Amino acid sequence: xxxxxKTVPEVAEGAAARxxxxxxxxxxxxxxxxxxxxxDALYVLADLPGVxxxxxxxxxxxxxxxxxxxVEREEKAGYLRREFALTSFYRQFRIAETIDTERIKAALKxxxxxxxxxxxxxxxxxxxxxxT
Numbered sequence: 001x002x003x004x005x006k007t008v009p010e011v012a013e014g015a016a017a018r019x020x021x022x023x024x025x026x027x028x029x030x031x032x033x034x035x036x037x038x039x040d041a042l043y044v045l046a047d048l049p050g051v052x053x054x055x056x057x058x059x060x061x062x063x064x065x066x067x068x069x070x071v072e073r074e075e076k077a078g079y080l081r082r083e084f085a086l087t088s089f090y091r092q093f094r095i096a097e098t099i100d101t102e103r104i105k106a107a108l109k110x111x112x113x114x115x116x117x118x119x120x121x122x123x124x125x126x127x128x129x130x131x132t
Contacts, residue, residue: 028090044115050086065093
């Protein structure tokens with residue numbers, strides 16, 4: 001199995017995303033993710049409710065995949081009770097050298113980020129023809 005490990009604290013399975021305060025004072029949540037592997041690639045699904053494509057950044061640098069989603073907050077007056085607030089998201093993963101970082105693809109559909117991390121094609125054995 002290709003190596004992918006978290007560089008941020010573990011989220012308990014089934015638990016809601018927890019907030020983490022940053023130096024800027026903004027609160028970030030770690031989005032819950034599903035990661036699965038097939039023969040040709042790793043696939044990451046991350047829940048990012050309220051994040052629009054222009055507020056999403058996915059970067060790879062020095063073997064670390066970073067997902068950052070910023071939510072535009074609309075402050076509406078007149079709440080009688082408010083139990084749900086949209087929060088920006090931030091999460092990092094260390095990725096293995098077997099991932100082809102040049103071919104990573106990302107798509108955002110209905111608040112779910114779909115990442116495809118293709119594996120590097122291994123050198124295939126082949127017969128070398130001999131010229132005479």
